[in-house]
Amino acid sequence: xxxxxxxxxxxxxxxxxxxxxxxxxxxxxxxxxxxxxxxxxxxxxxxxxxxxxxxxxxxxxxxxxxxxxxxxxxxxxxxxxxxxxxxxxxxxxxxxxxxxxxxxxxxxxxxxxxxxxxxxxxx
Numbered sequence: 778x779x780x781x782x783x784x785x786x787x788x789x790x791x792x793x794x795x796x797x798x799x800x801x802x803x804x805x806x807x808x809x810x811x812x813x814x815x816x817x818x819x820x821x822x823x824x825x826x827x828x829x830x831x832x833x834x835x836x837x838x839x840x841x842x843x844x845x846x847x848x849x850x851x852x853x854x855x856x857x858x859x860x861x862x863x864x865x866x867x868x869x870x871x872x873x874x875x876x877x878x879x880x881x882x883x884x885x886x887x888x889x890x891x892x893x894x895x896x897x898x899x900x
Contacts, residue, residue, distance in 0.1 A: 779803040779875050779889040786871060786894030789863055793898070797858040799873030799891055806854040807831070810879045812887060813847060813858045815869035815896075822872070824882035826858060836880060841867075863898045870895050 785797040797813070812827040826847040827836045835847050844863075849856040856873055871894050874887035881887075 779806070779809065781873050781875065781889055781891035783871065783873050783891040783894040786896045788897045788899065791863060791865055791898055791900050793863050794859070794861045795863065795896060797860070797871055797873075797894060797896070799856045799858075801854045801856070801875065807851045809875035809877060809889075811847075811849060811856040812874045812876065812882075813856075814872045814874060814884060814887075815867075816872070816893075817869040820869075822884050824884075825871070827880070827882070828856065829879055834879070836882070838882070860896070863896075865898045865900045868896060868898050 780802045783799045789795055810829050813825040814822050815825050816822040824838050828847045828849050832849045844861050846859040873891045875889040876887040878886050
């Protein structure tokens with residue numbers, strides 16, 4: 778069992794930056810690849826970024842490539858999402874998730890989820 782808690786969301790103007798954090802507890806954090814997803818009102822949950830167990834590989838949705846950076850610190854059991862050049866269309870609830878697989882963008886392949894943190898980007 779893995780417990781995930783996101784933080785760092787908030788209200789920011791377009792063009793601004795935010796850094797989300799996801800703290801993990803429970804089973805060995807480094808055993809899991811981690812992902813960030815987001816869900817806007819009325820929309821399905823969509824993949825944002827993923828990072829491998831050791832952090833050496835990353836994978837991004839086209840919509841955030843070049844603007845967002847995922848990273849992890851296994852010593853702190855934490856995964857991060859640095860979001861730069863934010864746009865109003867980035868507004869959503871952001872979730873972190875854990876999986877034993879690598880390279881998957883499908884929510885159903887992730888075993889554990891946090892409760893989400895709201896990100897709102899004003900124009």
